[in-house]
Structure formats: structure tokens, C-alpha cells
Amino acid sequence: MPRLEPIKQIKLSKMSVDELIRAFGKASSMGAGRLAEAVDIYEKMIRDRDCKIFFGIAGAMVPAGLRYVIHDVLINNWADVFVCTGATLTHDLIEALGHKHYKGSPDLDDAWLNKLGLDRIYDSLMSNNVYPDLEKHVKRTVKKIPEQEMGISEFLRYYGKYSPKHSILRIAYEKEIPLFCPALQDCGFGIMVHYAIKQFGGPTINVFKDLDDIFDISWEAKKKGSVVVGGGVPKNFIMQSFQFSPKPADYGIQLTMDRPEPGGSSGAPPREAVSWGKFKPKASFVNVVSDATITFPIIIAALKERLL
């Protein structure tokens, strides 16, 4: 008979977020237990000076109100590599330029919203009149970037230098955190960059150059770990940098609602990555299957309490 660790039933009181997480951790079962494990693993990654943290994020996190939570990750150096979708950069830049997202509902009449010029993201809304300002900023900024061939990441570093304070691009620039956005052309911001370069000239942005940068970091890291919010291209881009480097990763957190059964990368649980040599068989990893707009800010709140 193996030695079994009993589940300590959670006792609630007036407690801080991290106290709640620690209570979840003692119970350590189902979603609550895995959420606590995620905080512990992330804390370990941060405290492990040899560990490079690859942070990937997809999904409507800025329209969900989590913009500053993403900023927290960058400001506190809780990411050594940051990979995101174009939509994340677009929505963040829009807010940094002074625009807002608004409260909506999935039950609103979409034809009516369309007439009002409001774009719906589930129960959040964005006005189409953000685009002229965004375009203006892009045009002004692209002109400042050298007309040479560069990777997406290098381009975003240049762009970040001229981005408003309190934007992902600017903070990553200032903190010197490599920022990757593999499908940059797949978002409003990217489209505007394209048209600005067509109109005024500008850099030639090469699809492949970033691979050298992220692979170098992955090769040279003594240890490494991944924090994946939502899956998508950011997840796969991190995972392939683990696969095509000699050492698999030591840590991994995944926050997703996607299912594993259809076989897509977003829903694949971390254990599967062991077969690919992306994670060590004895790596510490956990999959929290629950809405990341809830779990991600809880994890960051608990970490702030533990570490700041």
C-alpha cells in the first residue's frame, strides 16, 4: 500500500488571495488544487535563478480587463520571453492610446451593434473609432524605424521604444524582454503596420528571423519553464523552441478551456509534451482547466503577495 496524503478540507475565513490559494493547495485536488499547484510552480520558476520563463498568452485578455495583469508579468520580470497574439498587442495599444473597452452582453443584437460601430468580443465591446488613432500612431512610429530587414521581434522592440507608457510594447522594450508575435499580420495593428510601410517605406520584416532569437534563449538556458495562458500560436511557438533544443524544460503551467480529445495543440495537456522532449519526464507541470480570465489574475495576485 502506498503512503497516501489526505485531502485537508478547505476552511474559508476572511483571507487574502494567497491564503485562499494555500488552503486550496492543502486540499490539492480537482481545479482548486491544480490552481494552487500552478502558483507554486510559477513561484519556483521565479525563485530559480537558472530558469528562463517563457510566457505565452492568447485570447481576449485586455477586453476582459486583465491588461495590467499582463503588465505585472513584464514589470516584475516574471517573463524572460514573452509571446502573444496580435490581438493582445492591438487591444493593449488601443487602451494605451487612451481608448476603452466597454461592458456588453452576448445577448445584444449584433446588427444593431454593427450600425453603432461597436465590435463585440463575447460580453465586451470596442468602438470602431479606435482605428484612426491607432493608424495615426502606427504611421508616426513606423517612420522612425530603420528601413532594414529585421525579424518581427526586432521590429516590435523598435516599435516599443516609441509606444505609450503602460503598453506591453513599451514595457517589454524598457525591461529588455524579448517579445514575439509570430502571426503579427493577423491583427488590426499588423495590418496598419503593413499599410504604413507600403505608404512611407520602412523595414522589411522577415518571417523567420525570430526563430534564431527564441532558439538561442532556449538553447542557452540552464533551466526553463513555460507559462501558457490560452494556447494558440504562442503556446506552440514556445513548445517548439523547447523541442528543437537539447534540454527539455523543467516547469510548465497551462491555463486553458480547450479540450485535448480533438488533438489540437491548445488543449493538449503538458504530459503529452514529454513524448516530444519538450518537458523532462520529471518536470513540474500542471494544467488548470478553467476560465483563464479568472485563474490568471488569481495566480498573479497570489505571486504579488508572495514575492513583492
Add this chain to the structure above:
Amino acid sequence: MPRLEPIKQIKLSKMSVDELIRAFGKASSMGAGRLAEAVDIYEKMIRDRDCKIFFGIAGAMVPAGLRYVIHDVLINNWADVFVCTGATLTHDLIEALGHKHYKGSPDLDDAWLNKLGLDRIYDSLMSNNVYPDLEKHVKRTVKKIPEQEMGISEFLRYYGKYSPKHSILRIAYEKEIPLFCPALQDCGFGIMVHYAIKQFGGPTINVFKDLDDIFDISWEAKKKGSVVVGGGVPKNFIMQSFQFSPKPADYGIQLTMDRPEPGGSSGAPPREAVSWGKFKPKASFVNVVSDATITFPIIIAALKERLL
């Protein structure tokens, strides 16, 4: 153009659970916003003296470590009607009799677990040697219950009188909260009650009697609301008591991971219930689609902070 309420981006700091929830509420979008709304609606139900709260729970909440969280609901009178699955009563009674659940993993070898006499509930384990103690308790208790015809709820009230302190059955008995378990025969506890009655005699438990009790409460309530954790029979049993009474309900919270598309009751969003006359068109309701083992304790922690 309608007046739009901007999403206030969440700022995290060392904060209590309810402070986090209030920050979520200002953002008020996606899962985080709906979780905050759920706390607000539950608080309103509790503060509304005219409101009878119908609380339903399904799923492996006790093996997940949430036993005392369920007790909190009863102890604080945050349920006027309590409906649960047989499994909830079984796992709670097992713990109340001094047994434990244990930490496991979905990757364990189930044939090996079976040889060890360990039953797996996703990543939680229970030993088969809980059954003799449970059986003993059931046999001893059933003998004390009058040999008359009664409903399931009445039976559970008698049983609760003799249940261990810190059990759902006992607390509901002491707090005089009507406890319904419509499929009592669909659990280990129910099976043992059946065999005890066969062996020693005991009450005749009538399938239908409970309907009068729950319908009376639903008819007589000036206002009412539902708190549904996980769906299943408890959800439907509450909802039909709303349907077959003249006044639809005023409030509703639902915590689930089930999808609406296949048409089952557990995944059906609260708005659908308006068509059935279960909720008023202007009722305050919200569906939090996220793992309830995370959201349910957060809601109760926030309520304790607000109300105790």
C-alpha cells in the same frame, strides 16, 4: 448611441478575496466579471429578507476538498432549500465518520488502484474500507427511524438527527433547512439504507412526497432565487419547483462547465429558463462557466468577508 460603461482594467495588489472580486466586478467582463456578478447576486439574495434561496449542488465537491464550504452555506443560512446528489451525502458522511479522501492523479494505473482497494475520482482517491463503517452507521441509524411512510426529505431529516456533527445531514437538521436528494437510491449511502431497511425493517420511502414540500416553499415564497453548483438533478429539481409555481424566480447563479449546445439541463444558461417561466424576464442571473471547484469556494469566501 447608448451610454456605455467602460471596463476598468483590474489592478492587483496584496488583497483579500473580496477585494479581488470587487476589482473583477469593475472590469465586469468575461469570466472574471461574471464571477463578481455571481457574488453580488448571491449577496442580494441573502440580504433580501423576502427571498428564499434554493441551493443545488452536484459533482465531486467533497473529494475536491470543499466539504466545509458546503457546510458554510448551511451554517450561515445561505440556503433555505438544499438539494444535492446522493454522492454528496455519501462522501460527506464518510468524512464525518472519520475517513479521508486522498490526493491522487488521473495518470495512476486504475487496475493497480483497484487491487489496492482505492477508488479514483479524477485526481482524488477514496479507500473501499470506508464502506463497513458507513454500513454500521446506516444500520444503527435506520433502526431509530419510525416505520412509517415518508418522503426522502423527511427521511433525511430523521437521519440527520443521528448523524455525526459536522455532516451536511446533521447541520441541515439542526438549522431546519429542508434537504432534498431526489435520486437517493443512486449512491452508496442510499444502497446501504435500502439493505438496512430490508434487514431490520424501517420506513417506506415514497418517491413523490417531497414534491409537496418543495412546491409549497416555492409557492409561498414572496421572492426566490437559485444557486446551482454543477447542474444535474439538483438543478432540474429546483427549476421545476419554479416552473410549477405561479411566480418565476428573481435571482439565479449557475456555476458549471457543461455546454449548452447538446440541449441538456446542466449546461442550459439561465436566460433559457425565462421562456419556461422559471425566471422573471428581469431577474438577476448569471452563468459562470468555469471549474466550480475554484469558483464556488471563492464566492463563499467573498460572502464571508462581506457578511460575517
Add this chain to the structure above:
Amino acid sequence: MPRLEPIKQIKLSKMSVDELIRAFGKASSMGAGRLAEAVDIYEKMIRDRDCKIFFGIAGAMVPAGLRYVIHDVLINNWADVFVCTGATLTHDLIEALGHKHYKGSPDLDDAWLNKLGLDRIYDSLMSNNVYPDLEKHVKRTVKKIPEQEMGISEFLRYYGKYSPKHSILRIAYEKEIPLFCPALQDCGFGIMVHYAIKQFGGPTINVFKDLDDIFDISWEAKKKGSVVVGGGVPKNFIMQSFQFSPKPADYGIQLTMDRPEPGGSSGAPPREAVSWGKFKPKASFVNVVSDATITFPIIIAALKERLL
């Protein structure tokens, strides 16, 4: 190196449903492969004369248009035990009495539907004027049933004798297939039975009696298997009959959209049941995670092609 079986890429042409399934089976991966495996396992159960098939169904299958598909299972003796929710019996009886369900949409205005007396089940509608006819039938039928104590299953057998042709109740009666509905009081039909008995007298329906019936079948079966559509109480009621009998089951099919991570019974994959002694470690079982309103009729169509 283990001997590996290559995935044969599916080639489509004008093909029958079973030809498609056989092509899926050669590929035998992801959802398509598991669906093919489900057909194979169900076919084996049917061809295995020693095997008793426990069939459980939950969810809005009749409003989804699958009423005759359920009937097919009974008519062809592809169930030796049939367990369902009350809603299944209610919707089936309503159609058998000549009423219809209607096409709707999840985007309809539920307050407007409520005024029209239309109840919405995701994108299907039912009119409230089915209830008077249902009530009339229940009152008329209950009077014919002996005023004695009986289990739910026995009651449904009596009721089935007087049910309209082409109803689940009548077919199960005629085919002598034991029909269980553990939470009979949790549906419109059950509520009407309750009121009819109150008004005119009738049987006393005992919660527990059915346990003897289903346990006897489970004990005496040389071999057994489960077909579970949608989960819920029907799944658990079948599974506990496997658990509390000496021999675990040999076959199992599950069609569900529910997730395993929150720990509930509906989403639990069949392998977990091995730890409980519900399935043999070497049992043939498969979990098809896909909308059962699609997969269930496909399986039955393929079986009709293979076996009739």
C-alpha cells in the same frame, strides 16, 4: 520498439453510414476513430449472447429529433436494461400523444417565448399546451394501476401497458425490457403522476425497490456492458450496479461533452471506473467526446446496417 499500426488515411466517396464508420475505424485516431470503436464495441455486446447491455440516456434527445433512434434501441433488443431521465419519458410521451417539438434558436427572446407559452430547450421549442393532454393521460392511466407498494420500474411497467404505441414506455413494456428512471419525480410526467395519485389514489412508489431489480440483473449476468449517452443519474445508476456486484463489466461506450477535470460522474472517462471495480481492467471501452445528438444516431444507423 513496439509494433506500430499505421493510421490509414480516410478516403471518402458516396458511401453508406457504416462504410464511413469503417473508414474512420481504419484511421482509428481522435474522435472519428473513437466513434468507429464505439460501433465495434456495441456490435460485440449485441453479438455476445452472454452479455447484458445496460443502456443509459440523459439530455434533450427527443427535442433533438432522436426519439425513434431511442425506440430503435428498444425494438431491436439492443438494451437489456434501460435507464433514463424523467425528461426523456416526458418528451417522448408528449410526442406519442400527438404533440410536436418545434425548431427554434438560442437567439430568440425568451420573454417573448414565455408570453407565447413556448418553452425553449436550446434551439428547440415546446408548447405549454402539451400539459393538459399529458395530465389527462396520466390521470386516466394511474387509475388502472393497482394501489399497492411498488418500485419505480414496476410502476413504469404498468404505465407502459397503457401508453400509446410508439412510446418508450410501451415498447419497453412489450419487449419486457426493465426500464429505470431513478429520479422520476424530477420531471413533468412525474409531477403529474404525483398529483393524480393524490387525487384518485394509486400505488405507493418506493424509492429503493428498483435496486433489487437492477442489482439482480447485474449479479446474474455472465457478462455485461454499458452504453451511456450523456451521463447524469442514468450513468451513475448503471455504474453502481456494476460496482456492487462481484463481476466488473466487459464492455463500455460513453458519449458525452462533459469534462473530466471537475470530477463529476458524467465527464469521468471509462478507465476511471476500473479503479472502482465497475469495469474489468481488460474491458473494451471507449469515450466519444462529441455532441451525442450527432454520434448517437450515427452509431445506431451503423448498427442497423450491420445487424438488420
Add this chain to the structure above:
Amino acid sequence: MPRLEPIKQIKLSKMSVDELIRAFGKASSMGAGRLAEAVDIYEKMIRDRDCKIFFGIAGAMVPAGLRYVIHDVLINNWADVFVCTGATLTHDLIEALGHKHYKGSPDLDDAWLNKLGLDRIYDSLMSNNVYPDLEKHVKRTVKKIPEQEMGISEFLRYYGKYSPKHSILRIAYEKEIPLFCPALQDCGFGIMVHYAIKQFGGPTINVFKDLDDIFDISWEAKKKGSVVVGGGVPKNFIMQSFQFSPKPADYGIQLTMDRPEPGGSSGAPPREAVSWGKFKPKASFVNVVSDATITFPIIIAALKERLL
């Protein structure tokens, strides 16, 4: 009272795939009904000579055995624009070069698989020894491509010319179907292209050039529609080409298991796209929430039966 269309209960017999779909269509409710609607809408798009079909695919469709099903779409001109993930091209090319995927199980020991050099994709396996052949092919092919600046799509067209018969790349080349893979660097194939170009020289592949191509098609199309399998970048890349062109689309099919609630693009139902001006308010669109490895081949089988 609106005129209601009754649900015709599905009757199964020995039937072809399309006969089954037509039976589903008469019932026209829940998943089965939506699947039938998807076939009808896709058929309309194909028959509508003014309609340009934008086809996007993500997820492990080739490891699932659906390689030839994807080819069917191209061969029959059921896509005027084809957008996919890098993984789709990688797995397809690997098979076209003579390698296979193998049957596996999610319960296999991933550390053991890693030692054997087998990569797991849920319940499908791929051997690491596909990579040398893939590398050889890439090196040989890249040398044949002009050393000039080009977009990803143009590069893939060149590559397709030298790809093996029965590969997506070759068929798209021969059928002159524009093929987009916005995150080409996010897959094994892309990585090898990168290293080949570094080693031998080759084209400079520009991130943005494709935008002109896909936007031109979207602008010039009299009518247009989308077929989205699995979501991800392919979905968004199609949808933004609809958004940034004057006319919204007329048709849309989506096959996904992703949820809408967390706000990500993959799970967003088609109606939401109306607010963005991606779909006309009166467009014909449907969301089939079910495993696409089942629904996608069924749709193509039904279309072959109807149209070939």
C-alpha cells in the same frame, strides 16, 4: 403566434451519409440539425458562382486520418482561399514523403515514448525519424526557389510546384488555389525552411505581403463565405479579411469544440462577427460544436454525394 416548423423525428435505416444528413436536417435541432445546416450552407456556397470560399483549418487533422479529406476540398475547388496552420502542412508533407502516423493512446507512458523517439498527438503517434527526410526535401526544394523577397503565400506556391503529388502544397499549386499559412515559422516545416535558407541562401519571406493577396480576393469577391475547421490563426486571418473589406460575408460554417465564454476568437460563434461587419446580418451561418474530426469528414462525404 408565429408559424412554427415541427421537428420531424429522425428515422434511421440503411442509408448513405447524405441521406442521414438530410434526415438530420428535417429534425433540424441541436448538433445533428446544425450539422445538416452546415452541409446545406456549404453546398450553397459551392453552387453560388459569385461566392468565393475562404477555407481555414487548424488542429491535428492529418494525424487524425483526415488528410485526403482536406485534399478533397482542394481537388474539388471547394476552397477559393485556403488558410492553415504550419502543423497541417508539416504533417501532410511528412505523409506525402512516405511516412505514416500511428495509432496510440492518451494513456501511454510519455517518457517511454520519448525514449522510443515517438511524439504523441493525443492518441496518435509520429516517429522522430520523419525529420531527416523532411529536412532533405526542404533543402532540395528551397534551392529551386528564386532568391527574392516574397510573401509566405508566394513562397508556398513555389514550394508546392516541387512538392510530392498528393500533398496540400502540390494540389493547391496545381489547382491555383491561394494558400496562406500566417505563422509558417511556427512548425517543423517552417523551422527547416529557415535553416535551409540560412545555409544555402534563398528567398526573403516577408511577414506582410500576403495581406495584399487575401484582401484583394476579399475586396473583389461579389459574395463570399467561410468554412472554419478548428479556429486558431486561420479563422482570424479569414475573418479580418472580411472585416477590412467593404462587403461583409454571406455564408459561414464553423466546426469547433472551443467555448465562447473566455472571449477567444476560436470559440466565438459566427453571430458575434456580425457586429464587426465580418458577416452580413442576414448571412447564412452555423456553428457546429462537436469534434471536427467527426463532423468535417461527414460534411465532405455528404457534399461528394450531392455534387460529384
